[in-house]
Amino acid sequence: MKIKNVKFLKAAYKKEEIPRHSYKEIAFVGRSNVGKSSLLNMICNNFKLAHVSQKPGKTRSINFYLVDNKFALVDLPGYGFAKVSKKEKKTWETLIESYLNNRKNLKGVFVLIDSRHPPTSLDKLMIDYLKSLDIPFQVILTKVDKLSKNEKNKAISIVKKELDIDEDKIILSSSKTREGRDQIIKKIFDFLRE
Ligand SMILES: Nc1nc2c(ncn2[C@@H]2O[C@H](COP(=O)(O)OP(=O)(O)O)[C@@H](O)[C@H]2O)c(=O)[nH]1
Ligand SMILES: [Mg+2]
Structure with a gap:
C-alpha cells in the first residue's frame, strides 16, 4: 500500500473533456x-504536483493524476468561493455534478472540511449528494496542526453531529505535520478494493 509515481494526466474544464479510461478513480472535494x-501534494510526496494558492478559487478544472499506472486521483474544483460570478459558479457546479453523477470508475470520495470551522451548508449538500448516489465517502478534517487535542475532539463531535456520520468516517489531517497520511492512503486502497 504505497504511492510511488504520480503523474498529471489531464485537466477537464468541461464535461466533454473528462477522460474516458478504465482506471479506477478516487476523488477529492471541498470548499476552496x-x-x-x-x-494531494502531501499524500503524493510531491510539492509541485497540485498548485497551492494564496488566493482561493483558482482551480476551475477537474484534474486527473495517474498513480503508479494503476489508478487515478481526481482533484475536483473547490466549491463555495464567493468572488466568482453566478455564471462561473454554475459552470463549476455542473462540471462537478456531471462527474459525480455518471462516473462508473469512481470508487470513493474524500470530502475535505476545515477543522477550524463547522461544516458549511455546501459541505452538507455534498455529503447528502454522495449519500443519495450511494458513493462511498470519507471526511477529512484539514489543518489540524492549528488545533489543540481538546479542539480536535470538539471538531470531531461537531462534524459527527452536523453531518450525521460515524466517527470512523472522519480522518484528522495536516499537510504541515503529515498527520493522517497513512490513514488516508489506507482508505484509498480500501476504496479501490470495495
Ligand atoms: N496550517 C496549515 N495550513 C494549510 C494546510 N493545508 C493548507 N494550508 C494552507 O491553506 C491555504 C490553501 O491551501 P490549498 O492547498 O491551496 O487549498 P485548496 O484551495 O483547497 O487547494 C494555503 O495558504 C496553504 O498553505 C495545513 O495542513 N495546515
Ligand atoms: Mg487547490
Whole structure:
C-alpha cells in the first residue's frame, strides 16, 4: 500500500473533456482554500504536483493524476468561493455534478472540511449528494496542526453531529505535520478494493 509515481494526466474544464479510461478513480472535494492541493501534494510526496494558492478559487478544472499506472486521483474544483460570478459558479457546479453523477470508475470520495470551522451548508449538500448516489465517502478534517487535542475532539463531535456520520468516517489531517497520511492512503486502497 504505497504511492510511488504520480503523474498529471489531464485537466477537464468541461464535461466533454473528462477522460474516458478504465482506471479506477478516487476523488477529492471541498470548499476552496480547505487545503486540498496541499493534501494531494502531501499524500503524493510531491510539492509541485497540485498548485497551492494564496488566493482561493483558482482551480476551475477537474484534474486527473495517474498513480503508479494503476489508478487515478481526481482533484475536483473547490466549491463555495464567493468572488466568482453566478455564471462561473454554475459552470463549476455542473462540471462537478456531471462527474459525480455518471462516473462508473469512481470508487470513493474524500470530502475535505476545515477543522477550524463547522461544516458549511455546501459541505452538507455534498455529503447528502454522495449519500443519495450511494458513493462511498470519507471526511477529512484539514489543518489540524492549528488545533489543540481538546479542539480536535470538539471538531470531531461537531462534524459527527452536523453531518450525521460515524466517527470512523472522519480522518484528522495536516499537510504541515503529515498527520493522517497513512490513514488516508489506507482508505484509498480500501476504496479501490470495495
Ligand atoms: N496550517 C496549515 N495550513 C494549510 C494546510 N493545508 C493548507 N494550508 C494552507 O491553506 C491555504 C490553501 O491551501 P490549498 O492547498 O491551496 O487549498 P485548496 O484551495 O483547497 O487547494 C494555503 O495558504 C496553504 O498553505 C495545513 O495542513 N495546515
Ligand atoms: Mg487547490
